[in-house]
Amino acid sequence: MINSYSFGKMTVNGKEFRKDLMILPDGSVLSPWIRKSGHRLTLEDLKPVLETDAEILVIGTGKPGLMRPHATLVQDLQEKGITAMVMSSKKAAEKYNALAGTAKGVAACFHLTC
Numbered sequence: 827m828i829n830s831y832s833f834g835k836m837t838v839n840g841k842e843f844r845k846d847l848m849i850l851p852d853g854s855v856l857s858p859w860i861r862k863s864g865h866r867l868t869l870e871d872l873k874p875v876l877e878t879d880a881e882i883l884v885i886g887t888g889k890p891g892l893m894r895p896h897a898t899l900v901q902d903l904q905e906k907g908i909t910a911m912v913m914s915s916k917k918a919a920e921k922y923n924a925l926a927g928t929a930k931g932v933a934a935c936f937h938l939t940c
Contacts, residue, residue: 827926831919833889834939849922849934851878859935867895869902872935876906881931883910886918886938893937 828849829837836843838855845858861871867885869876875883883903887893891914896902903910911921915936922934 828919828923831886831916831936831938836915836919836936836938844938846937847935848874849936850874851880851931851933861893865893865937865940867893867899867935869896869899872903875908875933875935878933879931880908880933882925882929882933883908884918884922884925884932884934885910885912886915886934886936887912888915888937888940890914890940892940 827839829840834844836847838849843855843857847855847857848859849855856874861867885895895912900910900912913921915938918934918936922932925932
C-alpha cells in the first residue's frame with residue numbers, strides 16, 4: 827500500500843523512498859528504478875515487471891507528468907497481456923491502492939519528481 831506521495835518522496839508500507847521505484851505484484855519494491863533514457867519509458871525499462879505475473883501496470887509519470895511512455899509502450903504491454911494505465915504519479919498512487927486491494931497481478935512504477 828502506498829501511504830503517501832509528494833514531489834520526490836513516496837512512502838510504501840511505512841518505508842520512505844526518495845528515488846523512482848517499482849512495486850511488483852508480490853508487493854516488493856525496487857528502488858532506485860533507473861530508466862535507460864531518463865524521461866522516456868520503454869519496454870526494456872520494465873523488465874522486472876515483465877518477469878512477473880503482472881496483469882495490470884499502473885505508471886506514474888511524475889507530479890506534472892513529464893516522464894513519457896514510448897509511443898508503442900501501451901500496445902506492446904497489451905500484447906504481453908498487461909493492461910497499462912498511465913497518469914500523474916499522484917493519481918497513479920491512488921489508482922494503485924484501489925486496484926491492489928481488489929485485484930491480483932497489479933504492479934506499478936513511479937517517477938517521483940518531474
